[in-house]
Amino acid sequence: MRPTLTIERCQLGSESFVNNETILSVKGLKTEFVLDEGTAKAVDGVSFKVDRGQVVGIVGESGCGKSVTIKSIMGIIQKPGKIVEGRIFFRLKQNEELVDLRSYDSRGEEMRNIRGNDIALIPQEPMAALSPVHTIGNQLVEAIRLHRNISKKEAEKVAVERMRQVGMPSPEERMSVYSWQLSGGLRQRVMIAMALMCNPRLLIADEPTTAIDVTTQAQVLSLLRELQSAQELAMIFITHDLGVVAQIADYVVVMYLGKVVEKGPVDDIFHSPGHPYTKALLASIPTIHTPAREELPTIGGSLPHPFNRPMGCPFHPRCAAFIPGTCDKIPPTLTKISSQHSVSCFLHSENLVDTQ
Amino acid sequence: MSTATTDPEELVDFDDAVLVAPNWKLVWWRFKKHRLAFYSGFIVILIVIIAAFPGFFSTQDPYESATRGSFMPPQGIHIWDKGPAFYAYAAIGKRNQTTLKMEWVVDEETKVPLRLFGRGYEWEVLGLFKSNIHLLALRNPDVDKPIHLLGTDRLGRDQWSRVLYGTQVSLSIGLLAVFLSTVIGIFLGGISGYFGGLTDMIIQRMIELLQSIPPIPIWLALSASLPRTWSVTQGYIAITAILALITWTGLAREVRGRFLVLREEDFVVAAKMSGCSRMRIVFRHMVPTLSSHIIAAVTLAIPVMIINETFLSFLGLGLRPPAISWGVLLQEAQNLQSVALAPWLMLPGVAVIVTVIALNILGDGLRDAADPYH
Amino acid sequence: MTDNSRSNEQLLLLEVKGLTKFFPIRSKGLRRKVIGQARAVDDVSFNIFEGETLGLVGESGCGKTTTARCIVRALDPTSGEILFSHSDRETVDIAALSDREMFPLRRDVQMIFQDPYASLNPRMNILDIIGESLLVIGGMKDRTKRSKRVAELLKLVGLRPEYMQRFPHAFSGGQRQRIVIARALALKPRLVVADEPVSALDVSVQAQVLNLMLKLQQELNLTYLFVAHDLSVVKHFCDRVAVMYLGKIVELALTTSLFEGPMHPYTKALMGAVPEADPRRKAAMVPLIGEVPSPVSPPSGCHFHPRCPHVTELCKTTMPALEEIRLGQFVRCHRAAELAAG
Structure with missing residues (x-):
């Protein structure tokens, strides 16, 4: 048996990062990819937590490490990637026990069970996750019976019920259909049904609406929101679309080059962003309210090469509020600017440093 | 916030050979990492x-047959004889009286001295001109019999060549x-x-x-x-x-x-x-x-x-x-x-x-x- | 460049009339009999005036990209006319030209692609990529002359001229899209067809490319046909917008009128579905039901009727015409006037 982690034992430093409602708490996660050309620090010290019934949105542009973060959590990092540091606390469904997922063998029986029963994934490309040679019904039944000891007949009933739940039109008929016969939106519904099959604790959605159209995206988003609140699911929602994250998330983690630059309640992030990157990102998207056909504010420059990360704050070469001598020398740390809102930027930490 | 969208300084400047490398160079770099393939290359x-210069590596004219030298086994090259040396032993053929077959034995008494880049028969370099330099040649071609690194065939032709x-x-x-x-x-x-x-x-x-x-x-x-x-x-x-x-x-x-x-x-x-x-x-x-x-x-x-x-x-x-x-x-x-x-x-x-x-x-x-x- | 200030003297640069593109669906057998038609673009008509930007919006499969590719003749239209007003003010029908006759028009009509990774030949350096049309169409045989012009173009799109020896893999997505733009502008075209030029780019880079395209339009008096699925980008970028659904234009209006008062139920649904980057404005969570039907067998009558909340019996049988309901706002809906009034 593994030692049970109590809340007291999870006090690292002064800050408590786990409470009774916490489903997942990631602490100082670092994942690296060691290649011949160099080491890419895909995830570089990421910490955040997800409470019961909370939707945490992770936003960032390509290469910010959001996908690697969730892959690390699920223990599905592929070689040459490797988690080098950090802890991933997760509260198990069966006995409410808090365990460190990193202490499991990622390919072992226990971790596989956790992946099936406790944590479920909705992938970006449902086509890649569904087998083209088995019917949707077969795949659902198989998924149910893998984790639950029930007969095939019963499993079929459950599958139809789940398909109805995710708004699949005429679910009985769709059971005998192949994935490639379905449209993108319906396929994503199948993936959601499959993910919810075993009543998971934590649902991880990896850009689930990126590959589908706006009107279908609206359907999928409202379905996810509905299911999530009905079942008090904890959910991590990964996206690069600020609009989507504003609509679905309760709490937002903004990532840039493998680091969390800002995290806070969704309203704070969108209405009083603290980090220059978040601000610039929000300003650079044209909305219904930006004046038409005028120059949009942009973030200068482009993302640095992953092997060529800037010193100090990763954002400083593109930052409008860059403080020479500070931002390019010392990496800033996440500093609380309100009870739930933290920013990793010297604009906010200076005062705090001074008063201490 | 920077509004400079068309700043010429925009490219992050790290001068790397990778950036100007045409595709074949990238392929070459990847290929070099594949050790086995590299050595096979x-x-x-x-x-x-x-294949381009078979004459240079051969020891004898490949068409030259020797009626008395058929089916000779391969002969080894020796590089040590109480000190560095470069020679082969001669082979003596004896006809087996009952089977009437030639049987070859190594004659450890007779050493055939060899040399690198010596002279031998004439061969054509890519069909352009003629040369008689060979990688391996007899030191005394007029005296010694030719050696056969891979033996000879039915007609006594040198198989190596x-x-x-x-x-x-x-x-x-x-x-x-x-x-x-x-x-x-x-x-x-x-x-x-x-x-x-x-x-x-x-x-x-x-x-x-x-x-x-x-x-x-x-x-x-x-x-x-x-x-x-x-x-x-x-x-x-x-x-x-x-x-x-x-x-x-x-x-x-x-x-x-x-x-x-x-x-x-x-x-x-x-x-x-x-x-x-x-x-x-x-x-x-x-x-x-x-x-x-x-x-x-x-x-x-x-x-x-x-x-x-x-x-x-x-x-x-x-x-x-x-x-x-x-x-x-x-x-x-x-x-x-x-x-x-x-x-x-x-x-x-x-x-x-x-x-x-x-x-x-x-x-x-x-x-x-x-x-x-x- | 305000929306309503277009005078009558403004030159009609492109006039598309009844453009249709069907893709035959063939049987698997040896004879490959045509067993159906995918009606990708079905009787589409619109105008573009010189110097303006027309947006073409819709979801995947609505025919917007096919329309764009027909106009640049990357595809051959099934029928219809694409009247382009040539430099000498003579009008030619692009749809009727052969490849050879199209050749001189490539100078005037150019294209920007969606995927900057796929649209640059990985085996050629930037000089050769941008300089190709200078060589082939422009007849600029002298390499030094060509590299001088390429250097100008690179500066124009905000890249360093020294990088022209580099190969595409050395550039990021945004930089590649700048190269694609430079290539399109090499011969000073008049019409640039931009097929989702920013949708493959990161958010922070999208704005850079949009700004560049706006700046270039003003400097070079370009006319854009801007294909996109992102309504907020379209709203920001276009003077007029055409909304497409299953191969047909369902609404065509000035951007301001369209966004202030969308009249077609599909346009409304599309706008309602765009998630706004503001948690205080939760999207109307009554999403459109169902999905886009297949263009091989579109629904009878109005193609949108199975998903429309205002459907009537008439909608199921008769395809409505594209009618001007308000000044400058064309809508393809039987009930548009009625719904607008109510």
Whole structure:
């Protein structure tokens, strides 16, 4: 048996990062990819937590490490990637026990069970996750019976019920259909049904609406929101679309080059962003309210090469509020600017440093 | 917030060779990481050098026969004799009185001194001029009998030299046949893939027809129909053509498939927007994109050709003596008697195996380097 | 460049009339019989005036990209006219030209692609990529002259001229899109068809490319046909917008009128579905039901009727015409006037 982690034992430093409602708490996660050309620090010290019934949105542009973060959590990092540091606390469904997922063998029986029963994934490309040679019904039944000891007949009933739940039109008929016969939106519904099959604790959605159209995206988003609140699911929602994250998330983690630059309640992030990157990102998207056909504010420059990360704050070469001598020398740390809102930027930490 | 959108300083400047490297360089860098393929490349280069200058590496005229020196076993070279030395022992043949067979024993009394870059028989350098320098030669060619590193055959011809000349013939047939089939394959495959429609239909049906004919009877029939009176050169060209005509279909299919995919690529549409003619699109945009795949496919096709040639000649349907090729040499080892009495006659098979394996590994490495995502 | 200030003197640069593109669906057999038609673009008509930007919006499969590709003749239209007003003010029908006759027009009509990774030949360096049309159409045989012009173009799109020896893999997505733009502008075209030029780019880079395209339009008096699925980008970028659904234009209006008062139920649904980057404005969570039907067998009558909340019996049988309901606002809906009034 593994030692049970109590809340007291999870006090690292002064800050408590786990409470009774916490489903997942990631602490100082670092994942690296060691290649011949160099080491890419895909995830570089990421910490955040997800409470019961909370939707945490992770936003960032390509290469910010959001996908690697969730892959690390699920223990599905592929070689040459490797988690080098950090802890991933997760509260198990069966006995409410808090365990460190990193202490499991990622390919072992226990971790596989956790992946099936406790944590479920909705992938970006449902086509890649569904087998083209088995019917949707077969795949659902198989998924149910893998984790639950029930007969095939019963499993079929459950599958139809789940398909109805995710708004699949005429679910009985769709059971005998192949994935490639379905449209993108319906396929994503199948993936959601499959993910919810075993009543998971934590649902991880990896850009689930990126590959589908706006009107279908609206359907999928409202379905996810509905299911999530009905079942008090904890959910991590990964996206690069600020609009989507504003609509679905309760709490937002903004990532840039493998680091969390800002995290806070969704309203704070969108209405009083603290980090220059978040601000610039929000300003650079044209909305219904930006004046038409005028120059949009942009973030200068482009993302640095992953092997060529800037010193100090990763954002400083593109930052409008860059403080020479500070931002390019010392990496800033996440500093609380309100009870739930933290920013990793010297604009906010200076005062705090001074008063201490 | 910066509003400078068209700042020329925008590119993050880290000068790296990678940035200006054309594609072939990237392929080369990836290829170098594939150790086994890299070393195979060296072996292939060595084989190619041998094929280019077989005379230099040989010790004796491959056609020179010695009636009294048949079936001599391989002789070793010694480099130590109470101090550095370079010599071989002479061999003495005795006729077994009961079987009337020549039996060879090493005569440890008589040493045959050797030297590097010595003089020997005259050979032609790429058919341009003549030379009599050899990598390995007798120190006293007027006194000593020639040595046979791989023994001799039925007619007392030096097998080492014959294998080297065979390398030239077998490799060049392979290369030429592959070159021919590549040209046909790219041309027809390219037309088929780019134009599509009826052209594609006709070419595809033709390929299917060719592929549906069992290759061995076709080879047999074609080679058997070659007039016996043809000279070695004529036979050589005919065999090359036969090999090429049968094998172009595979490459044509591959090129067509890639063309079909490429045709839809945005950069091909962009080339059309830039006013490129169809010919320019095919040869400036599409073929270069395929070049590394073609090189890999070709490298993998050469060993197949070599095997085919060897196989045909072995059956006596390819090249015929006095031409020397690996297949012709192996023909000598066809009967049980020679295998039992002179097993070294099978050594040309080793040359075939080494060459084929090296080319295959090299081709695999090239393919991986050209297309790391497949 | 305000929306309503277009005078009558403004030159009609492009007039598309009844453009149709069907893709035949063939049987698997040897005879490859045509067993159906995918009606990708079905009787589409619109105008573009010189110097303006027309947006073409819709979801995947609505025919917007096919329309764009027909106009640049990357595809051959099935029927219809694409009248382009040539430099000498003569009008030619692009749809009727052969490849050879199209050749001189490539100077005037150029294209920007969606995927900057697929649209640059990885085997050619930037000089050769941008310089290709200069060589082939412009007849600029002298390499030094060409590289001088390419250097100008690179500066124009905000890249360093020294990078022209580099190969595409050395550039990021945004930089590649700048190269694509430079290539399109090499011969000073008049019409640039931009097929989702920013949708493959990161958010922060999208704004850079949009700004560049706006700046270039003003400097070079370009006319854009801007294909996109992102409504907020379209709203920001276009003077007029055409909304497409299953191969047909369902609404065509000035951007301001369209966004202030969308009249077609599909346009409304599309706008309602865009998630706004503001948690205080939760999207109307009554999403459109169902999905886009297949263009091989579109629904009878109005193609949108199975998903429309205002459907009537008439909608199921008769395809409505594209009618001007308000000034400058064309809508393809039987009930548009009625719904607008109510």
